[in-house]
Ligand code: NA
């Protein structure tokens with residue numbers, strides 16, 4: 001089990017590291033568009049479209065990675081003041097909401113992707129850009145996020161049972177700075 | 189009799205005149221005809237979906253009805269591009285109405301769509317025309333002209349030497365005003381007016397690049413599930429509206445252009461003959477290529493060719 | 503069930519889960535799923551995935567990672583640090599001077615981009631740490647960036663204005679021109695607020711002690727710090743207004759400029775590029791996942807009958823045309839707290855426009871009020887993209903609570919701006935008339 005969780009976390013971290021370079025690709029494509037239009041004088045019609053398709057992947061696929069970093073923004077007004085155990089139990093309580101969202105996204109994303117793959121769907125631009133690879137990554141992004149969410153749920157359960165949650169298996173364990181602040185405030 | 193309410197996802201923005209004059213009128217007439225038994229709840233572009241995805245939500249039955257540009261469904265139906273309109277072929281709106289309804293282009297599209305559970309009924313014929321910030325006096329002026337374009341029109345303009353490119357609608361005005369592109373087509377006069385294009389492009393070019401259409405699409409299961417009287421009320425209303433709305437739209441086009449000339453200082457121009465010649469060659473080529481998509485596309489291409497021959501265009 | 507009751511349940515669930523600390527994206531997405539099922543059954547679920555696809559395809563959102571990347575490069579290359587040193591040497595004697603300088607840079611960034619987030623991430627990355635280092639009050643600094651960052655949609659070019667004019671068929675050019683006066687007005691008001699507040703409470707934005715202030719030769723020398731930032735601003739603005747690039751492409755040109763600046767400062771290493779890329783991905787993923795869910799949320803609310811609710815509400819309008827205007831602004835304020843501006847536009851504008859026309863209001867002027875209310879929406883808790891951007895880039899000891907608390911005075915100042923524009927419509931309408939007659 002630990003091995004499985006570690007693998008999921010590592011896969012997401014690996015994806016995050018490599019996909020992050022996508023911003024450079026988008027940058028180069030858009031700059032190429034301007035350069036081709038003005039310096040070369042022959043505008044390209046595919047660069048902007050390709051950049052958009054890459055951006056779409058870039059935007060969704062990092063969801064699971066962001067969860068390993070506990071980077072999805074939340075409102076910490078009350079949450080930030082809770083003890084670690086209290087936070088873990090609240091997270092377990094609200095986990096079904098996460099499951100609903102990501103589960104339905106996986107299900108419907110799978111529908112969209114399989115239809116796009118079956119038709120080898122292309123855009124209706126002149127370049128006829130293949131849309132199916134980007135669409136196929138919607139359920140992939142959902143799976144990556146869902147798996148990491150399951151890892152998180154397990155780490156919350158372990159917190160309640162007083163077990164350790166090593167960072168290389170479960171990703172970042174919340175906010176250590178804030179934990180310290182909480183402890184200090186309680187001591188006052 | 190029970191009451192039926194259908195959600196309809198339009199591809200027009202809700203506050204636009206197209207939305208009100210097309211969908212709004214159909215909804216009102218239908219409600220009147222059925223004495224309130226059949227209501228349409230109208231959604232503006234993007235409320236549930238926009239663009240090509242409207243086809244999907246209708247096909248899946250998320251909403252029973254929607255409006256599209258047939259250019260969205262060129263992958264779903266062989267003859268869709270012919271229902272949308274081929275640049276440089278038909279010149280008058282009535283020719284397009286005739287080709288769509290009497291000569292069978294719409295029926296050819298429906299052969300494919302019905303297999304998908306969708307039925308298309310054209311909403312109106314509307315022209316596409318180009319606006320430019322530069323004057324074109326010869327084919328040389330047209331060379332390298334940067335035009336915001338999309339779909340089949342892109343090939344067409346490129347063939348005559350322009351350098352068409354894609355700019356998202358949200359950045360079009362800014363791009364025209366600063367000179368990133370020299371021109372665009374967004375519908376014709378009504379489109380140019382609603383997108384404020386005339387503020388930055390003073391030359392409005394004739395002839396039409398193409399006669400095109402907008403269309404209603406209906407989920408077949410939903411359509412068949414209607415009581416007979418409601419179904420025929422809906423189908424009859426849409427069928428009649430096609431001709432009425434197409435005629436009315438031409439009138440509004442003329443009004444819009446007159447207003448543009450008076451208020452925005454627009455000059456109505458005609459493309460020079462040498463540009464038109466190059467466009468004509470490109471048009472024949474596109475017709476040829478589109479016709480090779482399959483049996484139904486070939487039939488549609490023949491409908492176009494015959495009509496053009498009878499009109500003396502080719 | 504009535505729309506009113508559904509609305510209470512819908513937003514009640516949102517607030518409850520937000521306060522429990524569940525990440526925003528999951529709250530918005532999860533609540534949307536529940537209500538879509540309730541309204542349409544499982545068939546409605548398709549909208550969740552199709553809205554995601556629609557959002558992924560947005561060509562203008564591409565500017566988000568580019569601006570983030572640019573900001574992080576400027577920070578890591580020391581360009582930002584030099585710039586703030588320079589500002590401190592010149593304006594160090596003025597209480598709150600750095601914060602006023604920051605909102606001035608926000609004005610420049612607003613002209614460089616059509617979206618709201620660009621200036622927020624840039625200033626949150628480069629200005630916030632510098633102000634905190636120099637003893638500025640956390641809330642004063644956060645709020646200044648939150649407020650100034652929102653001007654990207656008010657000062658042209660503006661994606662949201664294009665959307666407004668697409669929905670209302672008013673002139674884009676006039677609307678762009680109408681944004682200039684109110685943008686500058688808000689800049690003056692916010693600067694006055696910062697200056698006044700720091701004058702009364704010097705510890706909020708401390709001036710440099712007299713003995714540490716630079717002499718003239720040091721001041722002149724420090725000016726070389728503005729060369730690189732000005733170069734970037736000039737090429738980006740030059741590209742937009744010289745007709746070389748769309749605003750989105752101009753963001754790529756800005757990245758190019760900041761790469762060059764980083765190179766000149768001798769900081770362009772693989773490590774810097776890698777760190778900047780990772781930070782950019784995190785912030786983009788954070789924002790985009792919220793956006794996916796937010797679009798699903800607006801869609802679910804539309805399905806529940808949001809528009810008939812607004813129509814119903816409008817029938818209670820008190821007191822003629824001014825009552826109607828006040829009522830619409832109040833509605834926009836409350837919607838701005840919980841929905842994203844694109845969703846608000848789609849839901850409210852079709853109901854508001856006939857009222858605006860009926861009351862004889864100038865639709866351009868109303869458009870400016872509308873855009874400023876959207877800007878307020880970007881910064882009002884609990885749901886506002888400026889808040890999330892800021893949380894994404896701020897140092898770890900800045901909590902969401904700090905950010906929420908920081909916006910209050912700036913919202914008041916912005917609303918004073920709205921009141922001024924209502925009292926003196928010329929603030930908005932002067933430039934359109936100047937340019938278009
Ligand atoms: Na702007």
Ligand code: NA
Nearest residue numbers: 838879885886
């Ligand atoms: Na808000």
